Amino acid sequence: QQQVKQSPQSLIVQKGGISIINCAYENTAFDYFPWYQQFPGKGPALLIAIRPDVSEKKEGRFTISFNKSAKQFSLHIMDSQPGDSATYFCAASNQGAQKLVFGQGTRLTINP
């Protein structure tokens, strides 16, 4: 129940296209859903996060869509750029939890 399942494992998108990464969870107590971006040789960095009281959150070209009934959330990257090439992790946590539970990661490649 503590798992977060992320798909796809890898994704190739053309420059200017939309990148979509999906995550699903089982634990209905989860109420904090961040996305992390990791470049080679670096640690993951917080990109954007959402709480279940909203269905969508947008920051620049990055949007999280949240479907509480389906227990799914996704990251959309609009107008994808080569600089967006990185590994993306979704994560989840619940109030009172000491740790984040991470998905397996998606390696995103944006072709120029």
Added chain:
Amino acid sequence: DSGVTQTPKHLITATGQRVTLRCSPRSGDLSVYWYQQSLDQGLQFLIQYYNGEERAKGNILERFSAQQFPDLHSELNLSSLELGDSALYFCASSVGSLAGREGYTFGSGTRLTVV
């Protein structure tokens, strides 16, 4: 620079040996989290310390141990190393003890290679 400092960046050691990884949290952060990242396992939570006390434990092997010192830096000790321990080890920090409220700031990691 995230403000979380990990040393060393790279470590190569032989099986059966013991190593210590060090982490200095971001200024003002009281919590330190250790994660192991391998190709097939993603980011696996090992252990969390808050202001010197162990607060949460994940899939940490008995051969591994950690502590957080009064100056809030933390050390992860890995002993009787096996080839399968080769991985990236990340430290992260946060102000409070509840990750669900604020997320983490990660360091750049220590790449451990066991040969």
